[in-house]
Amino acid sequence: MHHALSLTRFLPYRCNALARKISVSLSRIYTERFGITVAEWRVLVTLAEYGELQAKRVSELTNMDKVQVSRAVAAMQGRGLLQRRPCERDSRAALLCLSADGAELYRRIEPEVLAWEQSLLAPLAPAERDTLFALIDKLELQLAAMPETPALDNRDAP
Amino acid sequence: MHHALSLTRFLPYRCNALARKISVSLSRIYTERFGITVAEWRVLVTLAEYGELQAKRVSELTNMDKVQVSRAVAAMQGRGLLQRRPCERDSRAALLCLSADGAELYRRIEPEVLAWEQSLLAPLAPAERDTLFALIDKLELQLAAMPETPALDNRDAP
DNA sequence: GAGAACTGGTTGCTTTTGAAACCAGTTCTC
């Protein structure tokens, strides 16, 4: 049977497989050894990087669903890893930031995660790493520019 | 707060975000317009590419869990998209291949998916595409070579 | 300034997922 689509050269497949393997391998570090879930880890990193944020913003920055963020935040607050204070500009929202314990936990996990990433990137020369991130940037940009439903967009006017 | 880990330059994060966006965008084509799930789509492509396979092999080729394959296959068989015949060498296993309907469905989806991929890859020059796949290859290779639990592996001998 | 339309965040509920138990058949080992 003739076909142009081969899995080994099909970006959605390759990218998905890679992301999955990376995630599984990395998550072992914080899940097994520090007892936090993937969602919690993402919130942790984001707050460590940006300081004080609204849940909404965390959701945007991490590409997580807002309910996922909401639940992770609740769990982390329950464990004393983060604090929330009311936002004076908008009383619906709350501002989140890591507690001392949360920052400390992050401080312990970070070097291990970075070491793991270094070992993953080891076979790539510095220039190659730059290229990799540049390519990812381009693809994300293109994705954002692409129409939602190709060839179906112009059925009928809104 | 000083930290070396920035999300925009953290491969697990970037790769995951990219894969997710790609998957969501692409899956619109086959989910909304052809009514098959992501898992079914993967089985479809794999069988289209390789012809007749055991479920085990499909599972390896697609990096899907074996239960995911089992369920997708059951659903597809129910819809008449694939056939199974007993494997004479091993009576536990079954050999799967697309039915005429399945092949026809694939024939209709493939060009749309390829067109979508082309539009995604449009901003990359041919050489850049090669580079991208080469980098992914390297990373997957490295992942396979990395120890399961870094720095914990040598606790005690087996 | 009072309703409509909207938004941040949470909760409930259904669908999806994955781990582990399981079944049937195969291979290994003595």
Add this chain to the structure above:
DNA sequence: GAGAACTGGTTTCAAAAGCAACCAGTTCTC
């Protein structure tokens, strides 16, 4: 050749994800 160890595949069950409904507060509109 009979048991142990293993493997392909399905089922079961518990955790996780996602959708939609919802609440409370905000903004828009007339």
